[in-house]
Amino acid sequence: QVQLVESGGGSVQPGGSLRLSCVASGRIFSINSMAWYRQAPGKQRELVASIPSGGSIHYADSVKGRFTISRDNARNTVYLQMNSLKPEDTAVYYCNAALRLLEVSPPRAYWGQGTQVTVSS
Helix, strand or coil: CCEEEEECCEEECCCCCEEEEEEEECCCCEEEEEEEEEECCCCCCEEEEEEECCCCCEECHHHCCCEEEEEEHHHCEEEEEECCCCHHHCEEEEEEEEEECCCCCCCEEEECCCEEEEECC
């Protein structure tokens, strides 16, 4: 059974940094793309950054120049390096992966449990 496990969240002051990690485990044929979403209280869940196996990396305008998404394909891991954090970055961050369990199966989306990021002074 596929499981996405996130880590690295916490509380920091404005201007601080955090690095989030997400490891996909289980019997996985391939991972097409991985992404980070976030959801602040009272707001819709939004895409923060995505990194496909091919194609262009995408960042939300609000995090461009501050966040960096990367992948370690050998370890089925995606990272989100967050620098120059702002209070408005406060949210629960969710890992998402579009992956295939079988070569003949279409990609299916899986979600992590979420990790809290709080930026305050």
